[in-house]
Amino acid sequence: MSKVKNAYKEIENVVGSDFITDKDFMKAAYSRNVDPAFPDRWADMIVRPESTEEVSEIVKIANKYKIHMVPRGGGADLVGGSVSEGGILIDLTRMNNILEINEKDFYCVVETGITWGNLISQLHDKRLTTGVLGPGSGFSATIGGGLSNSTAGFGSTKYGLVPDICLGVEVVLPNPQGTIIRTGAAANKYAKPFCRYGVAPDFTGLFMGDVGSMGIKTKAFLKLYPETPFKAQRYYMLHRKDYNKVYELMNKLRKEVRDGLHDVLVVPLIVVQLLASMIESKPTKRPRLKGPVFSIMVEAVDERILNVYLEKVNEIMKEEARLFEWQEIDTEARLSKDWKFELKYAYNYFNKYISIVPPKISCTTCHKIPISDLPKMAQLSAEFENKHRNELPLGSISLFATVIFLLPNGNCVIVGGFNADNVDEQREKSMELWHKKLRHQVKYGGVHYWLGEAISQSIVEADAYTPDFIKFFKDMKKAVDPNFLLSPKKFHMYSYDHDISTHIVKEKE
Numbered sequence: 031m032s033k034v035k036n037a038y039k040e041i042e043n044v045v046g047s048d049f050i051t052d053k054d055f056m057k058a059a060y061s062r063n064v065d066p067a068f069p070d071r072w073a074d075m076i077v078r079p080e081s082t083e084e085v086s087e088i089v090k091i092a093n094k095y096k097i098h099m100v101p102r103g104g105g106a107d108l109v110g111g112s113v114s115e116g117g118i119l120i121d122l123t124r125m126n127n128i129l130e131i132n133e134k135d136f137y138c139v140v141e142t143g144i145t146w147g148n149l150i151s152q153l154h155d156k157r158l159t160t161g162v163l164g165p166g167s168g169f170s171a172t173i174g175g176g177l178s179n180s181t182a183g184f185g186s187t188k189y190g191l192v193p194d195i196c197l198g199v200e201v202v203l204p205n206p207q208g209t210i211i212r213t214g215a216a217a218n219k220y221a222k223p224f225c226r227y228g229v230a231p232d233f234t235g236l237f238m239g240d241v242g243s244m245g246i247k248t249k250a251f252l253k254l255y256p257e258t259p260f261k262a263q264r265y266y267m268l269h270r271k272d273y274n275k276v277y278e279l280m281n282k283l284r285k286e287v288r289d290g291l292h293d294v295l296v297v298p299l300i301v302v303q304l305l306a307s308m309i310e311s312k313p314t315k316r317p318r319l320k321g322p323v324f325s326i327m328v329e330a331v332d333e334r335i336l337n338v339y340l341e342k343v344n345e346i347m348k349e350e351a352r353l354f355e356w357q358e359i360d361t362e363a364r365l366s367k368d369w370k371f372e373l374k375y376a377y378n379y380f381n382k383y384i385s386i387v388p389p390k391i392s393c394t395t396c397h398k399i400p401i402s403d404l405p406k407m408a409q410l411s412a413e414f415e416n417k418h419r420n421e422l423p424l425g426s427i428s429l430f431a432t433v434i435f436l437l438p439n440g441n442c443v444i445v446g447g448f449n450a451d452n453v454d455e456q457r458e459k460s461m462e463l464w465h466k467k468l469r470h471q472v473k474y475g476g477v478h479y480w481l482g483e484a485i486s487q488s489i490v491e492a493d494a495y496t497p498d499f500i501k502f503f504k505d506m507k508k509a510v511d512p513n514f515l516l517s518p519k520k521f522h523m524y525s526y527d528h529d530i531s532t533h534i535v536k537e538k539e
């Protein structure tokens with residue numbers, strides 16, 4: 031029997047025959063993540079464990095037969111992270127229980143296969159929140175995916191990235207022993223998992239944003255906050271299209287409104303125009319669209335404080351912008367004055383900006399930049415676009431930013447990318463340009479977040495790492511995964527001896 035067949039039999043004994051498959055229709059169903067930028071990838075088998083112990087047994091068997099593994103949550107990845115060519119695809123969505131909601135100490139313990147939609151709605155019933163509510167794909171995306179992709183999303187302006195709310199994790203290391211460890215306060219077997227630092231070095235960080243390459247997260251310990259009762263949303267349209275002004279206003283809002291800001295998003299003018307042209311229920315008369323739209327959500331524990339925040343916001347914005355309602359271009363849009371928290375909003379606000387022409391595949395290039403560099407990086411991006419215009423797939427739309435949003439400190443996120451038709455002829459061309467664009471962003475100092483395969487490889491290809499860093503990274507990888515079996519394509523980490531510098535791309539000037 032082949033090693034794959036042997037491994038299959040042994041894993042079947044662990045999880046039961048209902049939760050493992052090598053049937054073609056199932057392999058096909060799992061052959062992509064949300065966007066089909068990559069060609070189909072068929073795993074040798076798909077496994078759906080129910081417990082940490084089962085994950086550990088699977089890992090032992092994979093090591094015995096030297097078969098690679100890829101963990102998968104909701105499969106809402108956009109950069110090839112949650113698919114596997116051959117090997118074992120480990121779907122964690124059966125591990126979807128909330129194990130504890132501790133209302134006195136403000137933390138919760140969940141299995142990592144639970145979706146944001148599920149967790150957030152159960153917390154909402156108790157008037158609790160995780161602050162950052164996960165990615166735009168959160169109805170189906172999981173906590174494990176959010177931690178692994180160092181996800182930014184709704185609430186990130188105030189609460190940061192998903193790893194920022196993480197107090198520790200339970201992880202199965204991909205080594206021959208299938209070692210199970212807990213990090214954060216939970217590394218102290220006598221302690222509650224209520225804080226992240228102070229028991230050992232911050233080993234939680236080793237598994238944050240690792241895109242499933244350092245371990246398989248099975249449980250997460252997350253911060254909780256009481257829900258803030260008063261919220262309001264305001265939109266402002268800038269009088270002109272100017273990235274300098276966007277930076278200045280974001281900076282001022284951060285300085286002067288601070289914790290009152292729940293989310294600050296900026297929709298660039300071109301996207302407002304595109305959205306306006308696609309809307310079905312247009313008003314008969316529409317104002318001229320002149321500049322980007324700021325969407326500002328403030329929150330406070332008291333209505334009086336909320337009003338102070340709103341006044342402050344207005345003071346900052348009024349010289350450069352006018353109050354705006356989406357109803358001016360879309361009669362079905364809701365008025366911001368009526369704004370109230372609803373779960374649908376958290377996960378829908380973002381979707382339209384990911385691929386603004388939905389039937390197309392999106393080659394996303396979302397990344398973070400220091401906010402004061404926004405005008406410069408918009409300029410560099412425009413230069414790249416001009417230079418490579420002819421390489422874009424036919425009919426493609428390429429945008430530096432479909433939405434920009436503010437993070438804590440001086441960061442902001444640029445959501446952008448280009449799209450292509452979902453046909454083989456365009457796929458190879460897109461892949462090449464995608465990596466080129468990602469390398470360009472890495473070289474101007476952009477820092478990405480969901481890295482998956484396309485972005486993690488592009489960072490290596492851009493020659494971002496020093497030789498000492500590469501050695502350190504490999505040594506850490508070897509310590510947890512001596513056979514380099516977990517997600518080997520990410521970061522081009524195929525084996526300890528593989529020289530990843532051979533992947534560096536020398537750009538033609």
Ligand SMILES: Cc1cc2nc3c(=O)[nH]c(=O)nc-3n(C[C@H](O)[C@H](O)[C@H](O)COP(=O)(O)OP(=O)(O)OC[C@H]3O[C@@H](n4cnc5c(N)ncnc54)[C@H](O)[C@@H]3O)c2cc1C
Nearest residue numbers: 103104105106107111165166172174175178181182242247
């Ligand atoms: C419409 C849309 C909107 C989106 N909006 C956002 C957004 O606002 N912000 C954002 O950051 N992303 C966004 N994304 C991208 C993606 O959905 C998120 O990054 C999400 O967090 C991925 O979660 P998932 O459960 O689907 O993970 P998957 O796609 O299943 O996996 C993502 C990565 O994590 C690894 N992984 C998953 N679970 C585990 C685990 N338990 N242990 C170890 N590794 C694991 C996988 O190997 C893979 O590399 C969006 C995608 C879409 C389609």
